[in-house]
Amino acid sequence: MNSATALRFGVNYTPRRGWFHSWYDFDPAHAGDDLAQIAGLGLDHIRVFHLWPLLQPNRTMIRGSAVDQLVQLVDLAGEAGLDVLVDGVQGHLSSFDFYPEWTRSWHHRNVFTDAEAIEAQAELLRVLGSALAGRPNLIGLQLGNELNNMVEHNPVTAGEVDRYLDTLLAAARQGLSGGRPGLLATHSAFDAAWYDDDHPFTPEASARKGDVTTVHPWVFSSDCARRYGPRSPQVLHLAEYGVELAKAYAEDTGRAVWVQETGAPEPHIPAADAPHFARQTLLNASGCAGLWGVTWWSSHDVDRSLADYPELEYTLGLFDSSGSAKPIAHALAGTVADLRREPPAPQPRTTALALDCTASTRSVSGPGGGYFEAWMRLRTEGVRPAVVLAARADDASYLDARGITEVMGRPGSE
Template sequence: MRIGVNYVPSQHWYYCWLDWDATSIARDLDAVAALEVDHIRIQCIWPWFQPNPAWVSPVMLDRLEQLLDLAGERDLQVCVTVLNGWLSGFDFRPAWLLDTATETQRNIFTDPWVIAAQQHLLAAVCERTADHPALWGYDVGNEPNVLTAWNPADEATLDAWCTAMVATISEHAPRAHVVIGVDQRPWINDEPSPSPELLASTGSMAAVHAWPWFSGALTRFGEQGSLRVADFLVQVALASQPDGVRPVWVQELGVAPEWVSDPTGYAGDLLAATVATPSVEGITWWCSHDVDRRFSAFANLEYELGLLTVGNELKPIGKVFAELAEQVRSGGTTAPEPRRAALVLPPDRIPDLDVMAVWLQQPEPMALVRAERRHDAAYLAGRGIEQLVALPAG
């Protein structure tokens, strides 16, 4: 199991691309490496990397390459998240999305001209970094489904967009891992999103963002029940696959101090529950560093999500994380038990929090199986499932 952090630069947040300070980033990565992690996930900002649809900034590509150099020197592998129009509550829209002839915003999921520009950016990033020894892989974009709020698109269109973006990366970086880092909504809500089937089966693995608060699990189930939010999302992703055996990456997992009574203890329990989930390829905590309070306009919770302070001091929550990371890397954690029983999802039933409530009430941890697969003996045998439990009506 991989274990890592979403890197948030301590001194300049991701404004660092504009105000580059390799020395402070090197200090940050020294502190990150000391957490016993093996990888980081980083965020490019779309309008800064591609200020014009026909031009990708060579300065930004140079800085990206230097960041990979610095990570590699510390034995950290890197997932590069490329098409970031959304990050930490902020909307990053390239100015050229405005169609000056009509005074309207071009739709990033449906406009062929914009899609071609996006593919140009992906290709440029891949061509510069695909052979870098520190590269783990690419994430198409951070929670791109959020952007449907101002770029309306139906499921089929979003599936086609995801397929095209993954294909572009695979063409230019055929040996790299590729994922689509959506938030929790495509898995457990009926909102405009790529389909769970597409997300679970396209690219190298499915990626889930398992936030206890944003998912609604913490409000619905309290601190104890919400500890298994990543487990539930992983089971949804596995049930959405054709065979149910591809690994899943818990790409974002984290807790804000304002959400729970004991953030450090809760974080340790949340991590332990996630490590104990079968089929997890990796866990990537959000995030490495707090956000410096000299920057205004962030939501209050964003300022204290880090394992480290802006001065690279280890926080109590960072100590708990580092201890678990060391156990994972040294093989000191027990391998998760495979799930022999599964809760059956009726046709067209969304695996929402109502389903999670029933799933949590089961006497043993369970997988999920869609109803159309319940009589498929080869499928069930491939997943090791021996017992099926019906979901109560209603």
């Protein structure tokens, strides 16, 4: 495996046969085939997802056989030479929600605010962490995939989100406590946390809770690719921008940022443009200091025999649903090989652009927003701008710690 300081490159694992419904009749041979294909691209890790209803069908019942399946998948990945991050509470995957019945209908509980529902999730994370902690190829445990997708059916405030995340992160760490030092406890959110005004999951929560900051810079967020074009600087530098935006909200200037989901969904990124997009996304993101790594979405296309997915979900894989590597897979593998052969050595971004927004105006920092477009304009002019919150724009010790010598766009300046 890579050393602790090397950039990590991996993929979010979407089973080729049956998508995540494959957990209903888990087949180790099929999983092994998929993992061998992934390893064959030269990638070093995967992110995996079990389904919450299968793991915890009752609030006080966690199915040992389902946990054992997950452990077996982690072991299979290890045999293929792949490290693994496990997401615990799914939750939400590719436009589908997976709630256990004890959270719904007659038994509805708000998963973010109901004390017993929170404790049930915490116990699930403790059990998963304990079961997985001894695996040598485990990266860590993430609370779940883009938990903020669930606010649609579970109204919550930012303060309640903070308490929820703190409780579940503590449970994940407790579960992992018997493992080796350095196992990560993390959480993730889709782009609304960074771009949507008054969204209850905040940039501060993403950048300050958990052991690394995870970002999911999708080209369809705020209609980025359609707004600017699939080969535009705004699209090709989107992951890089996501990393720099995340660093601005962190209190720890040395905190790592993980580009945990990015991909080339059609028609936002036409298939002919996907290899170029993949290569440029990796190269541009790799120019960011403090990058943990990049994890592509996803390994395999959703098979078209499965109904009712948004069209883009059928085209996101590096491999098609027959298991054949697509041109984007070869482009990604080649770029990863190049970056391993000549590892990037990012220099401090000495120029920063001040971001002046509140929770109710954070859309200025998303595609179409004034700040986003100003940052991208500087980038196309050859500047490599950092992002600094306006409140820190005159903090000399903070700027020095980040290597910033010039701040543009301070409030009140011309």
